[in-house]
Every structure is written in C-alpha cells, then in structure tokens.
Amino acid sequence: MHELYLEKPGDLKMRESRPVPAPKDNEVKVKVIYGGICGSDLSILRGKIPHAVYPCRPGHEILGTVVEAGEKSRYSVGTKVASFPNTYCGKCEFCLQGRTNICMNKKVFGLTVDGLFAQEIIIDSEFLVPLPPDLADEKAILVEPFAVNVHALQRTPILRGKSVAVIGCGTEGLLATVLLNHRGADLTVLDVNPLKMEKAQSLNKNIKAMHPADAKGKEYDVVVEAAGVKASIEQAFQLVKPGGAMIALGVASGEISYPSLRITRNEITIYGTIIYTKKDFADALTFLQDPTFNVAPILSRIDPFTKYREAFADALTGNFAKIVLDFR
Numbered sequence: 665m666h667e668l669y670l671e672k673p674g675d676l677k678m679r680e681s682r683p684v685p686a687p688k689d690n691e692v693k694v695k696v697i698y699g700g701i702c703g704s705d706l707s708i709l710r711g712k713i714p715h716a717v718y719p720c721r722p723g724h725e726i727l728g729t730v731v732e733a734g735e736k737s738r739y740s741v742g743t744k745v746a747s748f749p750n751t752y753c754g755k756c757e758f759c760l761q762g763r764t765n766i767c768m769n770k771k772v773f774g775l776t777v778d779g780l781f782a783q784e785i786i787i788d789s790e791f792l793v794p795l796p797p798d799l800a801d802e803k804a805i806l807v808e809p810f811a812v813n814v815h816a817l818q819r820t821p822i823l824r825g826k827s828v829a830v831i832g833c834g835t836e837g838l839l840a841t842v843l844l845n846h847r848g849a850d851l852t853v854l855d856v857n858p859l860k861m862e863k864a865q866s867l868n869k870n871i872k873a874m875h876p877a878d879a880k881g882k883e884y885d886v887v888v889e890a891a892g893v894k895a896s897i898e899q900a901f902q903l904v905k906p907g908g909a910m911i912a913l914g915v916a917s918g919e920i921s922y923p924s925l926r927i928t929r930n931e932i933t934i935y936g937t938i939i940y941t942k943k944d945f946a947d948a949l950t951f952l953q954d955p956t957f958n959v960a961p962i963l964s965r966i967d968p969f970t971k972y973r974e975a976f977a978d979a980l981t982g983n984f985a986k987i988v989l990d991f992r
C-alpha cells in the first residue's frame with residue numbers, strides 16, 4: 665500500500681504506507697478509489713498557508729469503499745463513502761447550533777492533521793457521508809467542492825431571473841455556474857484565463873463571459889467571488905448593485921481594501937461562506953443524481969496516483985478544472 669507525503673513545501677513524494685491498524689469504535693478502514701486535487705492542496709504544496717503542518721499526508725477530497733468497520737461505526741463494510749475535509753467537535757457553541765462548518769475546534773485533513781491521499785485510510789466514520797449506490801464515481805468525486813456552492817448559494821434568496829456574476833472559473837466557480845444556471849440566474853462569468861471562460865460557456869451557451877477588465881462599470885444583483893485574490897475581491901465589491909449581495913467564497917491572504925461608503929450607502933450584504941454541513945452535502949448529492957445536472961465538463965481528467973507529479977504540475981498551471989487521482 666502507498667500514500668502521498670509532503671515532507672516540506674514543494675517536496676511531494678510517494679512512499680509505502682505504514683501498516684494500517686484495524687479500525688476501533690467509530691472508525692472505519694476505507695479503500696480509496698478517487699482523490700480530487702483541490703486548490704488548497706496546491707496552496708499547501710506551495711507553502712502558502714501559514715498554519716499548515718509539515719510533514720503531512722495531503723488530500724481531503726476522497727471517495728472509497730468501507731472495507732473494515734469498528735463496532736460502533738456508522739457504516740458497514742461495502743458502503744461507498746465520501747470524506748468531509750475537516751473534523752468538528754460536536755460540542756462547541758457552533759456545533760450545538762448545527763453549524764459544524766465553523767466549529768471552534770476543527771482540524772483540517774491534509775493541513776493540520778494527516779490527509780487522505782493514500783490507498784487505504786483509517787477515519788472516524790462521523791466525517792464520512794454515504795454515497796447513493798447508483799451515482800457514478802466520476803460525478804460523486806465532485807460532491808465535496810460542489811457542496812461548498814450548495815451551502816454558499818443558500819445564503820441568498822431566489823435567484824431566478826436575477827443578474828449574477830461569478831468571478832473566477834476554477835472548480836468552485838464552475839460548479840457555482842452549474843448551480844446558478846439550474847436556478848435560472850442571468851449569468852455572467854469573469855476570469856483572467858480565456859480557457860476557463862470557454863469552459864464556463866461550454867456549460868450553457870447563454871452564459872456571458874468576459875475578462876475582468878471589461879466588467880468595469882457593470883452591476884449585478886448578486887456577485888459570487890470565487891477567485892480568491894485581492895484584485896477579484898476588490899472588484900466584487902464594485903460589481904454589486906445597490907441592495908444586492910456579494911458571496912465571499914474565495915479565500916485570499918493579506919489585506920483587502922473595504923469600500924465602506926459604497927457598502928453602507930448601498931446596503932450591500934456580504935455573505936461569508938465556508939464549506940458546508942451534512943445537510944448541504946446531502947442536497948449536493950441530490951443535484952448530482954439528476955441526469956440533467958451536467959457537471960461532466962468540470963472533471964478535467966483522472967490520472968493513476970503514481971503519476972502524482974504530472975497531475976499536481978498540471979493542476980498548478982491553472983489551465984484545468986478538477987484533476988483526480990485514481991488510488992486503485
């Protein structure tokens with residue numbers, strides 16, 4: 665059995681795993697099928713996240729099959745499952761309100777504790793979600809990044825007929841585009857990379873696409889910021905109509921200037937949004953089971969995990985949507 669391993673920033677390797685013990689109590693042993701490479705895995709690889717712990721096994725977006733189950737486990741052998749990207753305590757003020765996504769004691773797989781990019785893992789079954797048996801693995805591997813958008817877009821009311829701009833057409837922005845399109849929004853997407861704009865337009869020919877520089881002076885009812893850089897966040901504030909809303913999904917480090925007068929005088933609402941709860945995950949699965957809900961273009965390719973170097977190098981170019989590793 666093998667796993668990926670990050671000794672220090674920039675130093676990603678494959679190695680033989682230590683023998684995986686038998687699962688105890690709530691734990692299960694999962695044979696990993698697919699692992700999706702996420703933007704945050706790339707940031708950890710680049711050493712861009714100050715609180716990342718090294719050495720560390722990377723990865724948090726996996727699906728696999730339970731092959732052994734502890735006596736108190738939620739799932740039995742043979743269940744197909746997907747992982748949560750972090751743990752939560754279940755006891756803090758926020759967990760008790762059902763907001764496990766903002767748990768005060770959460771630990772993030774592949775960032776502050778060992779991640780999930782291995783052929784076999786042991787994990788607390790609390791942080792797994794069962795997958796419908798009829799859902800193709802190639803769709804199911806998108807459930808984690810998609811649940812982010814299901815959660816984010818629940819923050820705003822009815823979107824049908826509203827003008828919505830999505831800034832950034834990475835995996836998150838593209839999945840937002842699919843969901844907004846499904847909900848009948850009048851959609852414009854912005855990206856600095858023409859390949860990404862093309863990808864977004866391939867989802868529906870009615871989607872307008874433009875370079876961010878061409879959006880100057882335009883205004884939208886809702887702006888979804890999914891690029892996560894200073895320039896895009898500052899532009900997002902400028903693109904919201906009076907009375908409108910910005911969904912702050914992208915994560916940027918460093919300082920961003922906040923246009924106080926514009927936000928206050930125009931009653932602009934800013935919704936922070938971070939991952940999701942189990943309910944969002946379940947809703948995401950329901951969408952993915954709908955055959956008319958077309959997420960196929962968002963899966964760029966699947967590589968055997970032994971080709972991790974090529975897969976991560978291509979992901980780092982920024983020219984692809986989701987690249988997935990096959991751990992079988």
Ligand SMILES: NC(=O)c1ccc[n+]([C@@H]2O[C@H](COP(=O)([O-])OP(=O)(O)OC[C@H]3O[C@@H](n4cnc5c(N)ncnc54)[C@H](O)[C@@H]3O)[C@@H](O)[C@H]2O)c1
Nearest residue numbers: 703832833834835836855856890891892914915937938939
């Ligand atoms: N809030 C959450 O729960 C959550 C979850 C997952 C990811 N994220 C964050 O969301 C953001 C997007 O994630 P992703 O995985 O899609 O990343 P990604 O890197 O795949 O996509 C970002 C896209 O933004 C584009 N871009 C860069 N600069 C731009 C600019 N100035 N204007 C317009 N587009 C620009 C890039 O070309 C790219 O297509 C990241 O900041 C990530 O950390 C947040």
Ligand SMILES: [Zn+2]
Nearest residue numbers: 702703704725
């Ligand atoms: Zn992720």
Ligand SMILES: [Zn+2]
Nearest residue numbers: 753756759767
């Ligand atoms: Zn908690």
